[in-house]
Amino acid sequence: MNATQWETLTDFTKWLGREGLCKVDETPKGWYIQYIDRDPETIRRQLELEKKKKQDLDDEEKTAKFIEEQVRRGLEGKEQEVPVFTELSRENDEEKVTFNLNKGACSSAGATSSKSGSLGPSALKTLGSTASVKRKESSQSSAQSKEKKKKKSALDEIMEIEEEKKRTARTDYWLQPEIIVKIITKKLGEKYHKKKGIVKEVIDKYTAVVKMIDSGDKLKLDQTHLETVIPAPGKRILVLNGGYRGNEGTLESINEKTFSATIVIETGPLKGRRVEGIQYEDISKLA
Incomplete structure (x- = not known):
């Protein structure tokens, strides 16, 4: 470094970072330097990626609003279950209603028979009204059950649409932490060519910090220099x-x-x- 303006290699590395020529990271094991590609094609790809990301966020927001609207409509259309009461009335005031209260368990059958025989038309009308209330409640319950099934079907349909959307949507980046990859570039020499490593960190979606399995070395590589492992x-x-x-x-x-x-x-x-x-x-x- 005697013939340069930098006294040490560290100063030169820091200068590269300050000038924006490289991305410089200081780690406990040393300095990581990544060249910043100013190629127009790379810049265009980054702009397209940002545009696609914004579009995906807009689609997610539209889907969330659609689901919220479906839930709101479902709540507004839900009928509140209200019990229906009928007045107990007697058409014939002269008619008597008798109750036969017998002591002992052995006479309970006779009491039931006597009580049943003592019920007049008015009491039968009351029983009919009660049965009508039960039928109405059963009808309301059946309608609510159908409504729930309809809502569930709508939700299933939304999930299927989202699943199909994700299935057809592909990206040009694929790196993920904790996967095993293989180095396919020869620029690093035979020491690393065709060797496997573990992705420990993903930077800007297209770059990975890979820890080699055999040597433990850490390398910062673009995804174009890597391939998946089956x-x-x-x-x-x-x-x-x-x-x-x-x-x-x-x-x-x-x-x-x-x-x-x-x-x-x-x-x-x-x-x-x-x-x-x-x-x-x-x-x-x-x-």
Whole structure:
């Protein structure tokens, strides 16, 4: 560094960060330097990514408002269950209502028979009114049950729409923490080429800090220099793209002709679902 304006390499590293030429991070194990790509294509890709992110947020907000509106309409349309009471009236004032109160358990049958025989038309009318109230309550309960089924069907329909939307929406980034990846670039030399590591941190969606499994070295790499790792059947995987992105699962089998796999989702509301034809690049082995 004697022939430069910097006394030490550390000063030079800090200068690169201040000038905005590189992203510089100081860690307990040393300095990490990442070149800032000013290429117009890279800038265009970042702008498109920000635009897509804003559009996704707008879609989520619209969906939330739609669900809220459905719930509000459901509450407004719900009929409050009100009991119906009828007045006990006697059409014939001269008619007598008698009660036969007998002592002892053995005479209870006779008392019931006598009481039943003593009920007049007015009492029968009262019983008829009670039965009418019960029928009305049963009808209201049946209507409410149908309304609940209708609301549930609407909610299921919304969930299906959201699931289909996520399934068809793909992104150009796929890195996730705690997945195992393989280095495919030769720029780092034979020491790291085709070697596996664990993603410990994701930076700006496209860059990963990878800890090598065999040496323990940490490298900061772009996703274009990495590829996913497909484990043996029965091992745990993470879905990296498509509608099931973010869900953990188990690899059931692979199809070498179509470069695809069959998995079983193990987390989230879709737990237990069997998914066929998922591409190799959409899943990776979990650490």
